[in-house]
Amino acid sequence: MTDSGRLAIIIGSVREGRFGPVVASWVAEQATTHGGFDVDVIDLADFDVPLVLPAASPKYAGDAYPRPEGMRPLTERLDAADAFIIVTPEYNHSYPASLKAAIDWHFTQWTAKPVAFVSYGGAAGGRHGALHLENVLTELHAVTIRDGLAFPAYFTTWDGGRPLDPTAAGYATTLLTQLTWWATALRRARAETPYPA
Numbered sequence: 001m002t003d004s005g006r007l008a009i010i011i012g013s014v015r016e017g018r019f020g021p022v023v024a025s026w027v028a029e030q031a032t033t034h035g036g037f038d039v040d041v042i043d044l045a046d047f048d049v050p051l052v053l054p055a056a057s058p059k060y061a062g063d064a065y066p067r068p069e070g071m072r073p074l075t076e077r078l079d080a081a082d083a084f085i086i087v088t089p090e091y092n093h094s095y096p097a098s099l100k101a102a103i104d105w106h107f108t109q110w111t112a113k114p115v116a117f118v119s120y121g122g123a124a125g126g127r128h129g130a131l132h133l134e135n136v137l138t139e140l141h142a143v144t145i146r147d148g149l150a151f152p153a154y155f156t157t158w159d160g161g162r163p164l165d166p167t168a169a170g171y172a173t174t175l176l177t178q179l180t181w182w183a184t185a186l187r188r189a190r191a192e193t194p195y196p197a
């Protein structure tokens, strides 16, 4: 295990014919090359994440929260993560409902952990979705990372599974370096003192 621990890269879209796995695969390659983390790519399409939630909030129910059996591996992998990169498209100027559902089924899994964003879409490069996610993750006591990546018009700016922009890898390095710093600091802090949520 590295000092920064485990990085979960979350593919936020579950749509048929989605582009998300292409972006996530490139991000995972950048993270592996960067070397600060053990990398785990989480595809939300692999799990049962219903829209109907239990009556209670996961904030108070803790481990007893009644999640579907098909969500268990997702919850375990979110629990095990020390940092997250959320890979999100933009749907109607926000992020997909699949991602919101996965976020809302959990609470402590996000708390006192750093989260960075890689977005893609049309002209805005998915930035509307990433901005909304920053708001939401703050409510869950996560720490959002300033430097994100946004890929506008991905349908003309990516080829063969990679962005054509030669500066993209450098921006990914900046994001990963900041994420590593926060992950190491917060991992130590969580081990020393329970977070006062």
Ligand SMILES: Cc1cc2nc3c(=O)[nH]c(=O)nc-3n(C[C@H](O)[C@H](O)[C@H](O)COP(=O)(O)O)c2cc1C
Pocket: 013, 014, 015, 017, 018, 019, 020, 021, 089, 090, 091, 092, 093, 094, 120, 121, 122, 123, 124, 125, 126
């Ligand atoms: C329901 C829906 C709404 C969309 N709204 C936007 C939008 O507001 N802005 C934008 O730039 N792209 C928008 N798009 C285009 C998506 O960014 C594009 O289809 C992208 O491939 C979606 O990611 P995915 O392939 O991983 O699902 C929308 C796509 C869908 C399916």
